[in-house]
Amino acid sequence: MAAPRIGVFICHCGTNIGGIVDVPQVVEYAKGLPYVAHAEANMYTCSEEGISSIKHGIKEYDLNRVVVASCTPRTHQPLFRNACADAGLNPYLFEFVNIREHCSWIHMQNRREATEKAKELVKMGVAKARWLDAQEEFESEVYPAAMVIGGGVAGMSAALNLANQGFEVHLVEKEPELGGRLLKLNRLFTINKEPGELVGNIVKAMEGHSNIKLHMPAVVKAASGYIGNFDISVDEGGKEVSFKVGVIIVATGAQVLKPELYRYGELANVLTQLDLEQRLKDGELGEFQNVVMINCVGARIPERPYCSRVCCMTAIKNAALMKEINPEARVYVLYRDLMTYGVEFEEYYREAKEAGVRFIRYTPSNPPQVMGKEKVESVKVYDELMDMELELPCDLLVLATPLIANEDNEELSKMLKVPIGDGGFFLEAHIKLRPVEFAMDGIYVAGTCRWPADIRESIAQGYAAASEAMIPLRQGKVKVEAITAVVDPKICKGCGACVLVCPFDAIELKKSEIRGLEGKIVSEVNTALCKGCGLCAAACPNGAVQQRGFTDTQLLSMVNALSGKR
Amino acid sequence: MQNTKEVKTEFEPKILAFCCNWCAYAGADLAGVSRFQMPTDVRVIRVMCSGRVPPELIIRALANGLDGVMVLGCHPGECHYSEGNYLTRRRAHVLKRLLDYIGIEPERFQLRWVSAAEGAKFSAVVKETTDKIKALGPNRWVDKK
Numbered sequence: 001m002a003a004p005r006i007g008v009f010i011c012h013c014g015t016n017i018g019g020i021v022d023v024p025q026v027v028e029y030a031k032g033l034p035y036v037a038h039a040e041a042n043m044y045t046c047s048e049e050g051i052s053s054i055k056h057g058i059k060e061y062d063l064n065r066v067v068v069a070s071c072t073p074r075t076h077q078p079l080f081r082n083a084c085a086d087a088g089l090n091p092y093l094f095e096f097v098n099i100r101e102h103c104s105w106i107h108m109q110n111r112r113e114a115t116e117k118a119k120e121l122v123k124m125g126v127a128k129a130r131w132l133d134a135q136e137e138f139e140s141e142v143y144p145a146a147m148v149i150g151g152g153v154a155g156m157s158a159a160l161n162l163a164n165q166g167f168e169v170h171l172v173e174k175e176p177e178l179g180g181r182l183l184k185l186n187r188l189f190t191i192n193k194e195p196g197e198l199v200g201n202i203v204k205a206m207e208g209h210s211n212i213k214l215h216m217p218a219v220v221k222a223a224s225g226y227i228g229n230f231d232i233s234v235d236e237g238g239k240e241v242s243f244k245v246g247v248i249i250v251a252t253g254a255q256v257l258k259p260e261l262y263r264y265g266e267l268a269n270v271l272t273q274l275d276l277e278q279r280l281k282d283g284e285l286g287e288f289q290n291v292v293m294i295n296c297v298g299a300r301i302p303e304r305p306y307c308s309r310v311c312c313m314t315a316i317k318n319a320a321l322m323k324e325i326n327p328e329a330r331v332y333v334l335y336r337d338l339m340t341y342g343v344e345f346e347e348y349y350r351e352a353k354e355a356g357v358r359f360i361r362y363t364p365s366n367p368p369q370v371m372g373k374e375k376v377e378s379v380k381v382y383d384e385l386m387d388m389e390l391e392l393p394c395d396l397l398v399l400a401t402p403l404i405a406n407e408d409n410e411e412l413s414k415m416l417k418v419p420i421g422d423g424g425f426f427l428e429a430h431i432k433l434r435p436v437e438f439a440m441d442g443i444y445v446a447g448t449c450r451w452p453a454d455i456r457e458s459i460a461q462g463y464a465a466a467s468e469a470m471i472p473l474r475q476g477k478v479k480v481e482a483i484t485a486v487v488d489p490k491i492c493k494g495c496g497a498c499v500l501v502c503p504f505d506a507i508e509l510k511k512s513e514i515r516g517l518e519g520k521i522v523s524e525v526n527t528a529l530c531k532g533c534g535l536c537a538a539a540c541p542n543g544a545v546q547q548r549g550f551t552d553t554q555l556l557s558m559v560n561a562l563s564g565k566r
Numbered sequence: 567m568q569n570t571k572e573v574k575t576e577f578e579p580k581i582l583a584f585c586c587n588w589c590a591y592a593g594a595d596l597a598g599v600s601r602f603q604m605p606t607d608v609r610v611i612r613v614m615c616s617g618r619v620p621p622e623l624i625i626r627a628l629a630n631g632l633d634g635v636m637v638l639g640c641h642p643g644e645c646h647y648s649e650g651n652y653l654t655r656r657r658a659h660v661l662k663r664l665l666d667y668i669g670i671e672p673e674r675f676q677l678r679w680v681s682a683a684e685g686a687k688f689s690a691v692v693k694e695t696t697d698k699i700k701a702l703g704p705n706r707w708v709d710k711k
Contacts, residue, residue, distance in 0.1 A: 072595045072598075101597070101599060102594055105599070105601055107604075120609060417648050418648075419643065419645070420643075503649050533618065533647035538619060547614070550614060552623070564630075
């Protein structure tokens with residue numbers, strides 16, 4: 001390979017960098033670094049002008065490495081890599097140095113030190129660039145089918161969306177019928193309709209769809225592979241069924257907490273909101289005169305700190321319904337804070353108040369007390385706003401409990417290699433910017449398995465996940481960044497340390513078929529499975545495994561550059 | 567006492583921070599975007615996962631005379647690669663004891679968790695570590711050999 005000729009482009013970023021770091025001084029410094037053939041300053045390296053000066057520089061100075069010192073690779077690396085590629089330089093011969101977020105912006109009061117730091121950061125980048133290698137990106141086919149796990153309203157929305165766009169969908173539902181949590185509800189809030197009609201229409205569309213294959217009752221037993229190429233095995237009523245898909249949407253829903261509070265399960269007239277809905281649905285509620293509902297039961301407490309979002313509206317819905325069934329009844333809702341965001345929700349709350357439902361605020365330090373021996377006879381509550389204790393007669397106590405994560409989330413999380421976060425709910429790739437994708441490529445998330453959500457939100461998330469999943473399905477191919485692991489079979493001793501640490505089962509011990517090494521047990525990387533974390537490279541005791549773009553030599557050269565060693 | 571303090575403030579340590587791409591590096595970016603001002607002694611090397619950093623490299627950096635090395639990764643349970651930071655955590659325990667054994671103050675190595683949303687924490691960690699290393703003084707291990 002030709003001797004390294006490194007070009008360094010240092011960005012002023014207007015005054016963002018140039019106003020603090022002495023850019024001309026850094027340019028002069030860069031010119032003196034080993035293998036640097038050219039260094040220049042740009043007002044904005046990311047501008048049209050800056051990009052063309054990179055392209056021009058590559059040709060003019062015969063550069064075979066490019067270093068840009070500017071902002072962050074997290075936003076601008078693709079741009080500069082493309083500039084290199086346009087000029088005929090392999091994009092992996094590019095190295096990024098961050099002198100804005102990591103320097104000028106955080107040392108605005110100390111220009112001299114900031115300039116010295118920028119010099120050192122450039123020196124480290126140049127040291128790494130000297131050891132960069134050209135890489136080819138791996139391209140793999142996407143199998144044109146999807147699996148949706150969960151046949152609730154989120155999963156069905158996703159499945160229909162994909163199927164209507166012409167892709168084969170395997171829907172795996174653990175219950176014998178479609179519909180999920182909705183089937184258990186009596187009425188839906190704000191529209192006050194039975195869910196049957198809504199669900200019925202979706203279920204009908206699902207069942208009659210030629211592109212949808214329903215697996216019910218079934219659970220996913222094994223999943224292996226990577227984006228575009230997952231092998232799935234499900235247990236469908238005791239029978240094992242296998243199929244192949246390109247993408248996976250997780251929409252497994254949540255369950256409702258059964259509390260060990262307020263003597264639930266001990267006294268017959270204490271119900272959860274869900275129990276109440278079941279009784280209303282079955283017509284088994286019977287007479288009632290004094291209804292007390294308590295919100296935030298088992299929610300927003302230290303062991304379960306989150307707000308479940310749907311329970312306030314559920315309580316308002318059922319409280320108003322109690323008044324509707326028996327206008328003479330006294331109905332109280334004891335709440336901590338009421339979540340009635342948006343226009344219709346607030347209106348719905350106002351209507352319930354107008355219908356005569358009383359709302360009383362309590363604090364968790366002074367919670368309501370259930371009075372009565374055989375059954376609840378009254379509830380004592382300290383009214384926070386009136387600053388006095390009340391005793392409310394009660395013949396029906398209804399507890400609003402939060403949605404909690406399904407217990408089998410953990411098993412599924414391990415199988416699909418997707419994370420679960422607080423409270424056992426699935427964790428998306430980014431809380432704001434990537435709300436329906438997992439960090440694992442090709443796997444998406446929708447509905448209450450991610451976080452408590454109402455029907456409208458679940459449907460919207462189902463659509464969103466389907467549209468994200470559609471991208472690789474439509475493109476038919478995916479490219480993987482070439483920062484994957486590579487094994488030198490000559491050095492590898494076959495100890496298997498890399499195999500143990502790989503979270504993606506991307507490394508295997510195999511008998512080598514390479515000439516001269518036939519029969520030697522060595523590690524082999526499946527590039528399609530490798531996600532480029534580099535754990536194996538750190539685990540390898542003799543440097544046989546390396547991570548492309550983050551090799552031991554590259555990292556060591558940066559450390560040495562910083563500590564003044566060659 | 568007053569005197570020694572003054573001597574110590576003149577010492578500007580060199581500290582290396584390995585930041586994982588997904589959490590800590592993004593947290594450092596956020597600290598920048600938020601213009602959190604912090605000491606100038608820390609230099610960041612980006613790696614894809616904190617688990618990519620071999621202990622040998624940390625020892626090499628300290629043996630080379632750097633005054634401190636930080637490894638910053640995602641919070642436990644939030645690793646982009648599911649379990650890379652658990653590996654980092656396990657290694658760190660052993661590494662601290664090894665450093666002590668070979669005569670390098672274990673506090674010169676710091677493992678901390680910084681999420682992509684924790685710009686303020688990144689800046690706090692930088693400040694805290696800089697203070698800690700300043701209190702330790704320059705890394706004299708090379709001279710001792």
